[in-house]
Amino acid sequence: MDKKMLTIDLNSHVLLDKAEKDGVETMYDRKLGFKSQCGFGLQGNCCRICGMGPCRISPKTPRGLCGADEHVIVGRNFARMVAGGTAAHSDHARDIAHTLALSSKDGNYKIRDEAKLISLAKDWDVETEDRDIYDIAHEVADIALMEFGKPHGVSRFLKYAPKQRQEVWKQYAIEPRAIDREIATIMHSTHIGCTADIDSLIHLSLRTSLADGWCGSMMGTRLSDILFGTPTPRRTEANLAVLEESKVNILLHGHEPSLSEMIVLAAEDPELLELAKEVGADGINLAGMCCTGNEVTMRHGVKIAGDFHQQELALVTGAVEAMIVDVQCIFPALAKVADCYHTKFVTTSPKAKITGSTYIEFTEENAYEDAKKIVKEAVLNFKNRDKEKVLIPELKSAATVGFSVEAVINKLDNVVNSQIDPAGTVKPLVDCLKSGVLRGAAAVVGCNNAKGVSNEAHVTIMKELIKNDIIVVSTGCGAQAAAKFGLMDEDAAQKYAGKGLATVCQLVGIPPVLHMGSCVDISRILETVAAVANYLDMDMCDIPAVGIAPEWMSEKAVAIGCYVVASGIDTYLGIMPPVTGSSRAVEILCGELEEKVGAKFTVNENCHELAATIISDIEKKRVHFEKLVEEKMMANAEA
Numbered sequence: 001m002d003k004k005m006l007t008i009d010l011n012s013h014v015l016l017d018k019a020e021k022d023g024v025e026t027m028y029d030r031k032l033g034f035k036s037q038c039g040f041g042l043q044g045n046c047c048r049i050c051g052m053g054p055c056r057i058s059p060k061t062p063r064g065l066c067g068a069d070e071h072v073i074v075g076r077n078f079a080r081m082v083a084g085g086t087a088a089h090s091d092h093a094r095d096i097a098h099t100l101a102l103s104s105k106d107g108n109y110k111i112r113d114e115a116k117l118i119s120l121a122k123d124w125d126v127e128t129e130d131r132d133i134y135d136i137a138h139e140v141a142d143i144a145l146m147e148f149g150k151p152h153g154v155s156r157f158l159k160y161a162p163k164q165r166q167e168v169w170k171q172y173a174i175e176p177r178a179i180d181r182e183i184a185t186i187m188h189s190t191h192i193g194c195t196a197d198i199d200s201l202i203h204l205s206l207r208t209s210l211a212d213g214w215c216g217s218m219m220g221t222r223l224s225d226i227l228f229g230t231p232t233p234r235r236t237e238a239n240l241a242v243l244e245e246s247k248v249n250i251l252l253h254g255h256e257p258s259l260s261e262m263i264v265l266a267a268e269d270p271e272l273l274e275l276a277k278e279v280g281a282d283g284i285n286l287a288g289m290c291c292t293g294n295e296v297t298m299r300h301g302v303k304i305a306g307d308f309h310q311q312e313l314a315l316v317t318g319a320v321e322a323m324i325v326d327v328q329c330i331f332p333a334l335a336k337v338a339d340c341y342h343t344k345f346v347t348t349s350p351k352a353k354i355t356g357s358t359y360i361e362f363t364e365e366n367a368y369e370d371a372k373k374i375v376k377e378a379v380l381n382f383k384n385r386d387k388e389k390v391l392i393p394e395l396k397s398a399a400t401v402g403f404s405v406e407a408v409i410n411k412l413d414n415v416v417n418s419q420i421d422p423a424g425t426v427k428p429l430v431d432c433l434k435s436g437v438l439r440g441a442a443a444v445v446g447c448n449n450a451k452g453v454s455n456e457a458h459v460t461i462m463k464e465l466i467k468n469d470i471i472v473v474s475t476g477c478g479a480q481a482a483a484k485f486g487l488m489d490e491d492a493a494q495k496y497a498g499k500g501l502a503t504v505c506q507l508v509g510i511p512p513v514l515h516m517g518s519c520v521d522i523s524r525i526l527e528t529v530a531a532v533a534n535y536l537d538m539d540m541c542d543i544p545a546v547g548i549a550p551e552w553m554s555e556k557a558v559a560i561g562c563y564v565v566a567s568g569i570d571t572y573l574g575i576m577p578p579v580t581g582s583s584r585a586v587e588i589l590c591g592e593l594e595e596k597v598g599a600k601f602t603v604n605e606n607c608h609e610l611a612a613t614i615i616s617d618i619e620k621k622r623v624h625f626e627k628l629v630e631e632k633m634m635a636n637a638e639a
């Protein structure tokens with residue numbers, strides 16, 4: 001098979017040819033090298049959690065050595081994926097909370113959104129009157145840090161959900177307590193000789209995932225906005241052509257904004273800009289990949305170089321002086337690819353050291369100086385660039401990014417009749433949903449997965465949805481696919497959207513696919529659906545809104561899928577998770593959960609069929625939604 005069949009991104013095609021010419025191995029070569037993947041692993045019924053194993057389930061050996069059957073083994077593996085994903089998002093949030101604790105008037109980290117801090121402080125009963133903003137910040141940070149291990153109570157963020165949803169969580173006993181506790185409980189319960197009941201394992205998975213969505217991720221997003229500013233709409237560009245031949249190109253890859261925000265500042269430092277000139281460059285060009293890319297594009301409009309599957313190809317351009325990374329989704333293979341060019345592959349976090357990289361530790365205590373040191377390495381490396389080896393592909397797209405919940409509401413105010421309605425609410429969105437001008441809303445999120453064709457499912461599904469008047473919001477590498485393929489550009493609505501959505505986009509002044517940020521920012525999507533549900537006095541499961549992860553791959557995505565379902569939002573996957581080894585696991589996840597939490601998973605690896613199912617399910621959901629709207633109107637009229 002031609003490697004180029006594995007991605008629809010034309011820049012990637014150009015660079016796959018170059019990689020071949022340069023003798024560089026990429027993920028695409030490794031994918032073709034794996035003739036077939038292990039069927040036991042694919043189905044989730046291989047266990048290696050104790051030294052008696054590994055054990056695998058087949059008709060001849062229906063139980064592991066301890067007697068665990070396929071349901072127990074699949075359930076334990078699934079729960080551990082959820083725990084891994086929740087741990088990643090939550091440790092990210094913990095670092096941001098520590099950064100908030102370090103913030104100071106004269107320090108590296110300042111409070112950029114005082115109103116958001118005050119509002120959170122009030123919600124948490126922190127005294128705000130006549131107090132220094134940094135004293136408030138430090139107290140809020142301490143309370144946030146307690147969310148990881150507090151001995152009593154449940155997540156403080158649950159109260160932002162509609163009361164009906166909170167009731168469901170209480171009734172089904174999935175209110176998450178402390179974040180670390182939920183993760184530890186899964187690791188305990190999935191130890192040999194502990195939980196051996198698939199229903200319980202999925203129940204544990206849902207509770208832990210809610211500790212991610214309605215605590216870790218939500219905290220990460222809120223505290224990042226407080227520290228670095230709540231995003232507002234801004235213009236940018238996406239795809240590898242954002243690299244510049246005449247400038248020092250620095251790629252930011254990973255997840256946490258504490259590092260990337262400082263690199264953005266350091267890249268504007270006059271001393272380093274002068275140094276760039278001295279080494280013969282016209283300046284410093286920053287570009288982002290994966291979720292770090294999303295964080296800095298949302299807040300600064302930093303250009304988007306590419307997504308998860310383009311990380312190696314970015315280096316194959318031969319034009320990258322440094323790839324600076326922190327944690328999560330970083331291919332260890334980057335060390336080898338960087339070796340084939342002049343690129344410095346700089347790791348910065350003690351949590352993610354990679355053999356073969358240049359390790360320059362970044363500490364929040366010494367943030368600006370550390371960031372300058374890293375940028376300096378990149379600038380000095382410009383003179384080592386081999387011009388013969390440079391090939392920057394041509395394609396890039398314009399995009400508007402920066403749609404935080406606040407920014408969405410602000411845009412909606414463009415269509416509020418100030419004589420009748422107050423500004424600053426989701427009413428215009430609710431009105432569009434009620435009237436049916438917008439048929440529904442979909443969050444298309446998640447990664448790229450080598451099991452499919454990179455970007456194909458994202459782009460196909462988004463185009464189908466917007467054509468059918470379903471507004472799309474996106475985060476993570478899904479958002480980067482949308483930006484690369486022009487779906488976040490101003491004119492995208494006229495080109496691709498149905499009449500209803502195109503009109504809404506024109507009046508409100510938005511593209512049909514809204515960039516809401518990084519993976520932790522899926523909490524922004526939860527908050528938007530919660531705001532609509534609260535406005536209508538409904539539960540989240542009553543709203544014609546869905547979650548879709550067409551190309552998911554990470555454990556974080558599994559945790560996300562679970563908390564989205566547990567929040568009452570139907571979730572559609574384009575890649576089958578490793579659960580098919582247990583018929584009970586499939587029955588629960590794709591069926592029975594609906595009775596318990598009001599939503600379930602649907603999986604289809606054919607993206608055209610998946611899009612058709614989503615559209616038809618949204619229409620079915622509308623019947624229920626419209627009936628509820630009518631009932632509420634009648635009740636109001638009678639009252």
Ligand code: SF4
Nearest residue numbers: 047050053055064066
């Ligand atoms: S826990 Fe049971 S199924 Fe798993 S490896 Fe050990 S003996 Fe085998």
Ligand code: SF4
Nearest residue numbers: 308329446447476477
């Ligand atoms: S969307 Fe997936 S691949 Fe992309 S940064 Fe998030 S977890 Fe990683």
